[in-house]
Amino acid sequence: MAPPVLRVTGLTKVFGAREQEALRLAGEGHGRDEILRRTGATLAVHDVSFAVERGELFVVMGLSGSGKSTLVRLLNRLIEPSAGTVEVDGRDLRALDDATLRTVRNQKISMVFQHFALLPHRTVRENAAYALKVRGASAAEQRQRADWALETVGLLERADARPDELSGGMRQRVGLARALAADSEVLLMDEPFSALDPLIRRDMQDLLERLQSELAKTIVFITHDLNEAMRLGDRILMLKDGCTVQLGTGPEIISAPADDYVADFTSDVDRTRVLTAGDLLREPRLTARVGDRPGDVLRALGAAEANGVYVLDGDQVVAGVARDDLLARAVQEGRTAIGPRELVPDYATIAADRPVVDFVHLVGQHPVPLGVLDEAGRLLGVVPRAAVLDALSAVPVRGRRS
């Protein structure tokens, strides 16, 4: 596997005069409040480590005061770290001199801001071209890259407008275009959609998902909204009081919150959008194969107290469902192998990556549980109705891991 684009190790930030003393106390395991009381310094971020793979959308999630805004600014040294390393493409940012750091910021790391941070006296196009202007690119190249970026975010026709003529959502599209035009590998997004109203926010999330599927940037996305984190993030880092509480995929965090803090968050999450068919997947209790004896299958159905069974062909591909009544008739009529006449299309299937909200209406409608198929149509497993109800009703068990 390729090395991670962004690797953060032991990243720590102390605000205040007695930095070294605060670091020592933090190293001894004292908490934020204790350090503030004893040194007057604020431990904003403490010992955070993670690595982001190329093309990954990595979410840092926390409430206000959790240090997430500080953390994202440590990643491009807008704020100078107190300890730890930030490596971009294997190069430690803290070892760079000012000029090299500026080059890295200009070419490797772009940033999108919560309140857009556009230059009000420049046009949309000039804003989008800012990184290229700083780079000293030719006017033609600036225009070409800026127009490409604006087209990508769907705002090319407003290129000559000024930011104050645009709505909030449009302004953030300009912010996004400015980051895209720089053509940098890493995108830092500091609560980019928090200042937008909910409908626009959803649009922007759609846009980001679409861009990410086309451009596959390496993104660090800051948010305080766990629904947003779950929706967008490949992995999520939960931050509390500057420390990592949990790091995992959305479903991992939902199904096993590390502590009460995380559990509190997850109780508000719309599980039907986070949990996927793959998360609820069970091994089917019973399957049959084309050519099996109907009598044997019928007996097995009786033992399993089921009304039907998936019948697979030699490649594990679903051929159909054998219902108990049809099997009984086959036995009466003396057929010795399950064939097309015993099979009915009385079942529903779903792909493993689809969220519960997409298939909840299909569950329980058929004699067999919902089938989960891979791209080739092979049966990966089933989602019984009880599993869906269990997942949706489950109140996370507090401190399951602790």
Added chain:
Amino acid sequence: MIPHVPLGQWVSDLIDWLLDAVPWLFDAISAVMQVLVDGLTDALVSPPPVVWIVVFTVLALLLRGPWLALYTLLAFLLVVSLELWVETMQTLALVLVAAVIAAAISVPLGVLAARHRAVSVVVRPVLDSMQTTPVFVYLIPAVFFFGVGVVPGVVATILFAIPPGVRLTELGIRQVDREVVEAAQAFGARPGQVLREVQLPLALPAIMAGVNQVIMLALSMVVTAGLLGAAGLGAVVVRAVTQLDVASGFEGGLAVVLLAVFLDRLTGAFGQRSVLSRLRQARVRRGRQQDAPVADTRVGAASPVGARSVG
């Protein structure tokens, strides 16, 4: 008993020493200012008044609109009829020279103070004392250094007018949205670029408010400058006071007020982004019309900034 500290004597000695040590410096400053004020006064006084009245009126029309233009026309016609035109122009020259120099000192100082905490810490108490020291106190060394006439008046005016320029510039730059500054830095802008492309343009309204204050304070120093023998409205007022001549005192005072209102409204306009963008929009529109004789109607409709910002 507490012994007497000869503070005043020390300051007096310092001034004597300065006069001994670097007399050429004060001569040079004096000469430069004299040339500036005389040159500007000549330019303002030599053509017939109507020339400059038309210029001022057009300027008011362009920057502020018809009402200020009307005021400008009437005010300066009144000044002419009061037979105070020459004195008013002498005062205007003094104010403009003092204001330009004061702005040239205070804006960079304000920028420095905003960017470096140490500068701010040093500059602030100096500004405080400059603003609160009674004006007449620094008239005395001004006379020692520069003699009588227009130059000590200009110097005293400059000293008096610097503090608000520094303060408002510093405040303006500090108030620039931190995220926008961060954005420029995050895309690799050098500190000088951040200043030039972000901080100064965004602080412009505050800086121009500071320049406006500089000009107004300079004008308020006119009478004081008159005490030192500078020609102009100040001299008119001072003469009226010494002769207890109510009539010419009122006329001289009125001329100062008329000039003050004109300068305030005119320079106040610079601080508003709307005026700048209106000028820019007008330029862009002209440019477009030249580019494409058949104007794109959509473009015309989609430039509401100029329309919105009137008034």
